[in-house]
Structures are given as structure tokens and as C-alpha cells.
Amino acid sequence: MTVPKVSRRAFIRLALLGGIGAGIAYIQHQTAGVGLLNFIRWSFRGQLQWLKPPAIVGLGKCPSYDEDLVSNLRELWDLSEMPDLRGKSILVKPNLLDEVDNNIATTHPRIVAAVLDLLAELGVSKIVVGEGSAFRRDTYSVVKSCGLSQTLDSHGIPFIDLNYDELIPVKVRDGWIRNSDYLWLPRHVMEADTIVSVPKLKAHHWAGVTLSIKNLLGVIPSSRYGWPKNIIHINGINATILGLYQSLPPVISIIDGIIGMEGNGPLYGKPVQHGLLAVGRDPLAVDIICTQLMGFSIETIPHLSGAALAGIGQAKKIVTRGISPDQLQKHYEAPPIL
């Protein structure tokens, strides 16, 4: 039996067709959740970031919570060309998801205190601190147990349990939330001119890391969606994070990485003496830099790689200022997912 001879030209055509077919199959697989058109549109938007100015991320070294945190943050703020907040209404969003032993899972109250002092210096008109615990019915119990209540009392700043705030239906962009064009979000969140996301730097057993964008999940009102922010279980955590992020007022980032968390975060991981503070006006850029400083690849963190692809923030051009990233590099134990 003779094997039919394939000409060189036919072989190239076949290879080309095979390559196109494999490419389409790959894109179809990668975009199954969002659709090909969205994928193309987002990719285009992502590439447009090359034409925009670079994002600046200020990095500082701060070995302990006993340091002069306000001075540290002020220096990073100035280095990072942050927005003018004079006269603005601000929601400060720390991470207070639950109380566990030694409070290693929550943003340190001294960092929150320093942020409040800095915002007062910057001349903001109004500050509230808000969070909706993922695991507790009363977020204020976490505020008390981590020591933040004294800080708030001494600064005269109100705390809003975002799980129970009045709710407003907010249109969601880009179709991230399946079966709904709206997210119900807290009034204090939507009425803020700017949200200052102040997360604790942590590995996360589902999202990979929890930094300034993932920290925003705390604003989802559990009185509507159930505990723990139960929309993430039906819509997917990454799509929900990105859909939420795009629905909010402008967000800026101040990261508490003085003591981070590695391994089985966000609650039961191990503390890491990192000594890192990070500040920036583009949360995606800040989160990308911090993820790299934890020793993780962005490609393994779907909400960050998805945001980078879709151009939800600047991921193409990032400039760091302050302490060199080399001096802040760590290698966190990966969460079980990575």
C-alpha cells in the first residue's frame, strides 16, 4: 500500500489550518466564561495601556508597627504622585474579615490610624471606615477584638458595618456578574469620592493573594447576598472581584505588609515579617508589584492576570519608587491553590 504523497504547499496549508483551529479552540476555551467578543474587546483595552502613562507604586521598608507610620506613609504618598484628596469624602476600607487568634488576619489598627492621620493632613472633608465581615454577623466585634475601636474613638471616626448599610442597585460593567446587570452596594461606599483600600498583605487559599482589589469584596453586603459574600460561590470569585471593582468609585491603595501572611490565608496562614509598605493610585499596579514581592507569578493569580488582560488598570507599565524591590523581595509559602 502506498502512502499518498503530500506536497510541501499542501502540508503548509494543512499546518496553517491546524494552527488556526488550535488557536480558535484555545481562545474559545480561555474565554468560555466571558465570550469571544468580550475577550477581544478587553484584550484591545489591555493593549491600549501601553499608550497610557506608567503607574507609580511607592515602596517603603518599615520593620515594625512601632515606627512612625504617618511619616513613612506621607513619604510614600508624595513619591507616588497620589491624587489630590482635599475636600473629598473618603471611605477607608481595611481588611477585617474575621477575628482569629493574635489578629494576624486583619489590617493592623496602627496602620489604619496612620492612614486616618494622613488623610486629615491632606484636607479631606469626610472620612468613614467601613467593612463587612465575611464570616461574622457583627463586623464591629472584629473592630473591637483587633483593637481598632480605640483608634476610631480617639480619631472621632465613625465605623460603618457595610453588611447592613442602606443598599443601592449599581449597574455592573462588562458583564462580570452572571444573570444580573446590577450589584446591590452600600450607600456609604457609592457616596464616597474615593475608596482607600488598606489590606493586609496575605496569601489566599482561593484567590491566590488578597491585596487591594481582592480586599474590596468586603463591601459586598451580606444582608443581601448572604455570608460569606455568597455571590462569589455562584458567580466565581475572580469575576465577582473584577465586576465589583469596576462598579466602585475610584480606589487607591495603601498596603499593610509589615507582617504579611503566607500559606493557608486569609485566616489560618502563618505570619511573615516582611516590613513592607506599598502605596499607589492604581490598585492593579500596586497588587502586581506586591504579588511579585511575595514571590508569586501574576499568571497564577486569575483576578490580577484577568484585570491586566482586560485593561482594568495599568499592568503594562509600572514604575516603582522608594526602596528598591530587590530589598523587599520575599518568598511566601504558596497557598494550597497555587
Next chain:
Amino acid sequence: MPSAIDYLIDAQHESGGWGYTSTQKPVVEPTAAVLLAIRNEPLANNSYQRGISWLLSSQHQDGGWGINKNDPESGWQTAWALIALSYYNENQASISKSVEWLTTVGTLEISQAEFQKPEIPKRDNNDAFIWPWLPGQAGWIEPTAMAVFALEGIAKTRLAEYRISAALRYFRKYRTADGGWNIGNATPLDTIVLPRAYPTALVLLALARIARPEIQINDLKALRQDMQRDPSILTQASGLLALRTLGEDDETLISNITEQRLQNGSWDDNPFFTAWVIMASRGYL
């Protein structure tokens, strides 16, 4: 100092319901809880009637409730509304509709349409029959405990009985190693989680209705341990109510809670928390 009942009367919104704070617009959960707290108070009779009217006017066509009338989707709040209404016997049509909604609310695996067929759907997964926060989702401890509490004794269908028995199996399965319950799975993503007081209290209240012998000493121990960790009023009041329902009184706890009362008669200026304290002081939901 005004009494807690005075506070609740003052905190009532002009439309008849209550919010989670005294200045907030009404939502279903605190309104239902306050109605349960004031239902036997002669001085609050007018407030009670207005609150019932608000609750009835907020019911959706499908028989359920969302956060309030503006929320188009019925959800877990339906159990709270049903518990409150079931003490108010003048609107059986509304109660029947809400019983039907709660009995047939779909889950991740079984749609509402499938639940409305005469036969109970055949599924191997017991968790497919428990109650979600919102239709079409997986079940969780709190909405399941509240649905059991709401339906036990008033829902007579085979489906309701089957789902309540599924809830019992679910409570057994998701009890944490130390006793008590967290908000759902006791080992999510292979992580061992601690029992928490509020979900534990709700399950104990539900079990006290349907299967009291199922309650273990460790459950009460877990409840007390988290009550020591978490001083919040909701934890203390819900825990106290569960303990008192099971015949365990605690004078120290009562006096600790009393000490936290504010000048306006409330706890945390929160009608929902204040209602829980009243129910805990009285000893029944």
C-alpha cells in the same frame, strides 16, 4: 432611661418597618425580628400593627421577600418574615404563599420548577435539599436553620418534611470537630474552621424544635467558647436565647448584656440587635 421597647417604638420608620439602625430605611430582617420582640407588648400594639402592614406590603408576588420592596429577588429573608407572620393569624393567604415559596425555593442542583412537581426529586446529594441564601445557590447553615424554624409545624407537605429531614442530616454532617457550627462546611478547602456562636445558636434553636436529642454537650460548649471570644451583642443575645431554650440559664451573661445597654434604651442603636436581646431576656423567639 427609656426601655428597649420604647426605643424600638421610636426607631420605627414612618412607613412601618425597621432598619438595622434607627435612622435607616426599613428592611425585612430587622422588621421581622422587632415584630417578634414586641408582639406581646400592649404598649407597642400600634407599632406592631404598622410593622405587620409594612411586612405584608413588602411581600413579592411569588410569596417571598427580599431585603425590601425594591429588591426584586426573594431570598433568605423569607424565613424571618414567615416566622413573624405566623404569630399573626389574620393573613393566612400571605402565610400560605410564603410557606410555598420557602418549601419550593430552588437550589444549585434542583430548580424551583422541579420542586413544584408532585414527587420529591431524586438526588443522591442530601445538600441539594437544604436552603440557600438566594434561589439557585448552594445551601448554608443560617438560611437552613431559619427555614427549618419557620416551616416546622406549619408546612405539611411531604416535600417540606423531606427537606427538614435533609436539614437534620446536613446539621449532623457539618458539625465541626469541636461541636457547634460555622457558617457552612466545617472544612472548606481542607481548612478546619472554628465553630461560631451565631450559626450555632440558630441550629440549636432549630434542633430544639425538630430533634432535641440530636444536640450534643459539645455543641453547647462550642457555643459558650465563641461567646467568650466574641463579646458582640448579637453573639451574646443569640447564644443566651439558645441556652435558655435548652434550659441553661446564665445570670452573669444576662447582667453582662444588660450593662451594655445605651442611654436610649437600645443595644448598639440597632433595632435588630435590640430585638434579639429582648427575645433572649424573654427566653423565646
